[in-house]
Amino acid sequence: MPAPELVAHRGWALRYPENTRLALRAAIEAGAKYLECDVQLSADGAPFLFHDPTLERLCGVKGPLHARRTDELERLFASQAGSFGKRFQSEPVARLEHVLELLELHPDVFCFVELKRVALEHHGTESVLERVLPLLEGYRERCALISFSVQALHAARARSEIAVGPVLEDWGELRGDLVRSLKAEYVFCDIQRLPSEGRLRLPSGRLAVYEVANPDLALELAERGASFVETFAIGEMLQAFGHMGL
Numbered sequence: 001m002p003a004p005e006l007v008a009h010r011g012w013a014l015r016y017p018e019n020t021r022l023a024l025r026a027a028i029e030a031g032a033k034y035l036e037c038d039v040q041l042s043a044d045g046a047p048f049l050f051h052d053p054t055l056e057r058l059c060g061v062k063g064p065l066h067a068r069r070t071d072e073l074e075r076l077f078a079s080q081a082g083s084f085g086k087r088f089q090s091e092p093v094a095r096l097e098h099v100l101e102l103l104e105l106h107p108d109v110f111c112f113v114e115l116k117r118v119a120l121e122h123h124g125t126e127s128v129l130e131r132v133l134p135l136l137e138g139y140r141e142r143c144a145l146i147s148f149s150v151q152a153l154h155a156a157r158a159r160s161e162i163a164v165g166p167v168l169e170d171w172g173e174l175r176g177d178l179v180r181s182l183k184a185e186y187v188f189c190d191i192q193r194l195p196s197e198g199r200l201r202l203p204s205g206r207l208a209v210y211e212v213a214n215p216d217l218a219l220e221l222a223e224r225g226a227s228f229v230e231t232f233a234i235g236e237m238l239q240a241f242g243h244m245g246l
Contacts, residue, residue, distance in 0.1 A: 002219075002222045002223065003218075003219060003222055003241060003246040004209075004218055004219075004221060004222040004226050004227060004228055004229040005033065005034055005227060005228045005229070006032065006033075006034065006218070006228070006229055006230075006231060006234060006237050006238060006241070007032075007034040007035070007036050007112065007208060007210075007228050007229065007230040007231070007234075008023075008024070008027035008028075008032040008034065008035050008036065008230075008231070008234035009036050009210055009211060009230045009231055009232050009234070010023060010036060010037060010038065010051060010232070011023025011024040011025075011026065011027045011035065011037070011234075012024075012026040012027040012030060012032075012232075012233075012234050012235055013232040014213075014232045014233045014234075014235075014236070015235065016084075016088065016091075017058065017078045017079060017080035017083075017084060017088050017091055018051060018058070018078075018080065018232075019037050019038055019049040019050060019051060019058075019078070019094060020049070020078050020088075020091050020092075020093075020094050021091075021092075021094045021098045021099075021102070022088065022091055024037065024094075024098075024099055024102055025102060026235070027234045027235070028102060028106050028109055030234055030235035030238055031235075031238045032109070032234050032238070033108060033109055033110065034109070034110050034111070034112070034228065035099065035102075035109060035110070035111040035112070036111070036112040036113075036114065036146075036230055037049045037096075037099055037111065037112075037113060037114065038050060038051040038114045038116050039096055039113055039114065039115055039116060039119065039128075039132060040065045040066060040116045040118060040119040041065075041066060041119050041122075041123050041127070041128060041131055042065060042066065042068060042069055042070050042072075042073055043066055043067060043068055043069045044069045044070055045123070045127065045131050046070040046073075046095060046131070047095060047096035047097075047131050047132050047135065048065060048073060048093055048094065048095050048096070049093070049094040049095065049096060049098070049099065050065050050078075050093065050116070051116065053118045055068075055076065057080065057082060058078045058079070058080050058093075059076045059077060059078055059079070059093065060079070060081055061076065064118065064122070066118070066119065066122045066123065073093050074092065074093070076092070076093050077089055077090060077091055077092060077093070078091055078092065078093045078094070079091055096113070096132065096135055097135065099111055099113075100135060100136075100138075100139060103139055103142055103143075107142075109142070110142050110143070110144075111139075111142065111143050111144075112143075112144050112146050112165065112186070112188075112208075113132070113136065113143055113144070113145055113146070114145075114146045114147060114167065115128055115132065115145060115146070115147040115149065115152055116147075117147070117148050117149055120147070120149050120152050125149070125151065125152045125155050126155070128152070129152070129155060129156055129159060132145075133156065133159060133160050133162070136160075136162060137160070137162075140160070140161060140162045143162060143163075144162065144163035144164060144165055144185060144186055145162055145163070145164050145165070146164070146165040146166070146167055146186065146188055147166065147167060148166070148167045148169060150166045150173075150178045150179055150182060151178070153165075153166060153182055153184070154178075154181075154182060157182065163184075163185035163186065164182065164184050164185060164186070165184050165185060165186030165187055165188055165205065165208070166179055166182065166184055166187060166188070167188040167189070168187065168188065168189045168190075168193060169193070170193060171189065171193055171194060171195060174187070174202060174203060179203070180203045180204075182204075183203075183204045183205075184204055184205045185204075185205045185206070186205050186206055186207075186208060186228075187202050187205050187206070187207050187208070188207075188208045188209075188210065188230070189207065189208070189209055189210075190209075190210060190211070191209050191210065191211065191212060191217075191221075194209065198224070199224055199225050200221075200224045200225035200226060201225065202225075206227035206228065207225060207226045207227055207228070208226070208227065208228035208229070208230055209221050209226045209228070209229055209230065210229075210230035210231070211230060211231065211232060212229045212230065212231050212237075213231050213232065213233040213236070213237065215237055215240035215241060215244065218231075218237065
């Protein structure tokens, strides 16, 4: 049975605050060869690693990330207290440069960088790409841009040779001209939005399915055609695969 590649969804997010340097580094140390992180821009345009539309769950303060300047965000901590209490109360909010530093240290690691819709809507697609693409240019062979906004990925295609991957809101999007004309290298899809059975066929690219924490389910998805499985439980999944001899 084929085994999928495992992607550390926001780092080792089951054990550490998501999208932090700590979570990403721990994922690599556990053996991850693929990372995924989310990018939003501060009020003054700096790319930070952040998933949520507001700062509350991770940082314990109200309002969106894009309402605060870099110097303000650098004084916040991404402790994710609701999950981890005070254990990580001094962990800072990470910037995009921090994941690139990890790639520099670990040349066998690849990263999927998701452009969050909240950033695209607030700052505009061109502004986000102007801030993100130059940073990724030196790592173009080891990164891919992904997003729910297929339009943003088309705009990235016009500016860069970096690989792209739409994140589907519905499996039926694959039949649409917007997705098909992108000729994406990757396609991401929530496991809840997959067809219930049968081969998972794409017009182009390789399929990544999220969120999966069951190794047997991951193998079933690979049998159906998934190349990647994205998981918060990267260390546990890698260990399970190891026990299976994979």
